[in-house]
Amino acid sequence: MATKAQAPKWLNPREMKAWRSYIIASRRLLDALDTDLEGHDLSMADYEVLAQLSDAPGRKMRMSELAELAMVSKSRLSHRMKVMEKAGWVRREECESDRRGSYAVMTDQGWKAIVKAAPSHVASVRNRLMDHLTVKDQEDLAKIFDRLQTELRGQFINEN
Amino acid sequence: MATKAQAPKWLNPREMKAWRSYIIASRRLLDALDTDLEGHDLSMADYEVLAQLSDAPGRKMRMSELAELAMVSKSRLSHRMKVMEKAGWVRREECESDRRGSYAVMTDQGWKAIVKAAPSHVASVRNRLMDHLTVKDQEDLAKIFDRLQTELRGQFINEN
DNA sequence: GGTAATTGGTAGAACTTTCAACAATTGAAG
DNA sequence: CTTCAATTGTTGAAAGTTCTACCAATTACC
Numbered sequence: 001m002a003t004k005a006q007a008p009k010w011l012n013p014r015e016m017k018a019w020r021s022y023i024i025a026s027r028r029l030l031d032a033l034d035t036d037l038e039g040h041d042l043s044m045a046d047y048e049v050l051a052q053l054s055d056a057p058g059r060k061m062r063m064s065e066l067a068e069l070a071m072v073s074k075s076r077l078s079h080r081m082k083v084m085e086k087a088g089w090v091r092r093e094e095c096e097s098d099r100r101g102s103y104a105v106m107t108d109q110g111w112k113a114i115v116k117a118a119p120s121h122v123a124s125v126r127n128r129l130m131d132h133l134t135v136k137d138q139e140d141l142a143k144i145f146d147r148l149q150t151e152l153r154g155q156f157i158n159e160n
Numbered sequence: 161m162a163t164k165a166q167a168p169k170w171l172n173p174r175e176m177k178a179w180r181s182y183i184i185a186s187r188r189l190l191d192a193l194d195t196d197l198e199g200h201d202l203s204m205a206d207y208e209v210l211a212q213l214s215d216a217p218g219r220k221m222r223m224s225e226l227a228e229l230a231m232v233s234k235s236r237l238s239h240r241m242k243v244m245e246k247a248g249w250v251r252r253e254e255c256e257s258d259r260r261g262s263y264a265v266m267t268d269q270g271w272k273a274i275v276k277a278a279p280s281h282v283a284s285v286r287n288r289l290m291d292h293l294t295v296k297d298q299e300d301l302a303k304i305f306d307r308l309q310t311e312l313r314g315q316f317i318n319e320n
Numbered sequence: 321g322g323t324a325a326t327t328g329g330t331a332g333a334a335c336t337t338t339c340a341a342c343a344a345t346t347g348a349a350g
Numbered sequence: 351c352t353t354c355a356a357t358t359g360t361t362g363a364a365a366g367t368t369c370t371a372c373c374a375a376t377t378a379c380c
Contacts, residue, residue, distance in 0.1 A: 011282060015298060017302045021302045022305045024231070024305075028308075074358080074359065075361085076336085078360055079338095083336095098346075100344060100345045101345090101358055122169075125171065125179060128312065129179070129308065130179070135174070138174055139178070141178045141181065141182055142181045144181075145185035151292045153188070224329080237329095239330090239366080239367075239368095243366090258328080258375075259375060260327070260374060260375040260376065261328055
C-alpha cells in the first residue's frame with residue numbers, strides 16, 4: 001500500500017545522479033550541523049522544538065501542537081520534554097480549558113540557552129550550506145523543496 | 161572549534177526560506193521513503209548498506225570500507241550486521257591477507273531481498289521525489305549537492 | 321627481533337527513539 | 351443522562367544507536 005503500481009522504470013543516469021548527490025550531501029550536512037550544535041548541548045531535534053516553542057505567544061504551546069510543528073511524535077516529545085525539563089529549559093503547565101491537555105512552556109533559562117545557541121547555529125548553517133550557494137541556487141532550492149513539501153503533505157504519513 | 165569566528169550575520173528572508181523549505185521537506189521525504197521500505201523489513205540505512213555491498217565485486221567487502229561507503233560508523237555497522245546475519249542476508253568471512261579484518265558477504269538470500277525491494281524503492285523515489293522535479297530541477301539539484309558534498313568532505317567530521 | 325603506535329572489528333553500557341497500551345477527559349449520539 | 355468513540359498526553363518495554371573500552375593483528379621504527 002505504500003506506493004501505487006510499481007513503475008518498472010529504473011532511474012536514468014541523470015535522475016540517479018540527482019538522487020545520490022542529494023541524499024549523500026544531505027546526510028553529511030545534517031551530521032555536520034548536529035555536531036556543530038553539540039557544544040550547546042543541543043541536537044537539531046531539540047533545537048527545532050525549542051525554536052518553535054520560542055516563537056509561540058508567551059513561549060507557551062500545547063504539547064500536540066508543538067509535536068506537530070516540530071515534526072516529532074507525541075511520545076518522543078513527551079520523553080524529550082522530561083530531559084529538557086530536568087535541564088531547566090522548559091516546564092509543563094496544565095491546561096484549564098481542556099484538562100487532558102498540558103502546555104509546554106519555555107523558561108527564561110531555556111530562552112537564554114537558545115538565544116545563546118542561535119548565532120552559532122546560524123553561522124553553522126552559513127558555513128556548511130549557504131556559503132556554497134549562489135543567490136540563484138538558493139532560489140532554486142527554495143522553489144524545489146517548497147513544491148516538494150506541498151506534494152508530500154498531500155500524501156499522508158501518520159505520526160503516532 | 162566547530163565553526164570559525166561567528167559571522168554575526170543573520171539569515172536574510174531568501175536564505176531563511178531556502179533553508180526551512182529544504183530542511184522540512186527533506187525530513188518529510190526521508191520519513192516517507194523509510195515508511196515505504198518498511199514492507200520489505202528494511203530501513204534506508206540497511207538498504208544503503210546492502211546496496212553498496214551488492215555493488216562490490218563478489219558482493220563482498222571489508223567491513224571498514226562498507227562502513228565508509230554507506231556512511232555509518234563501524235560500531236553501528238557491526239551491530240547491524242549481527243541483525244542482518246540473523247536474517248540470513250549477509251555473513252562474515254575472515255580475511256586471510258589481513259587477519260585482523262573480516263569481510264561482509266552478501267548471501268543469495270540477501271541478494272534476493274534487495275532485488276525484491278529495489279523496484280518498489282525506486283518507484284518510491286519516483287513518487288516521492290522525481291515526479292515532482294523537472295529535468296532542469298534535477299540538474300540544479302545534482303549541481304548544488306555535488307558541490308556541497310565536495311565542500312563538506314573538505315571540512316572534516318570524525319566518524320568513530 | 322622487540323616494542324610502541326595504529327588499525328580492524330567487537331562487546332557492553334548508556335542513552336534515545338519507537339511501539340503499544342493506558343488513564344483521563346471530552347464531545348457526540350441516542 | 352448514559353454510553354461510546356476519539357483525543358490528549360504519559361508510560362514502560364523493546365529496538366536501535368552511540369560511546370567507550372578493549373583485544374588482536376599489523377605496521378613502523380629503533
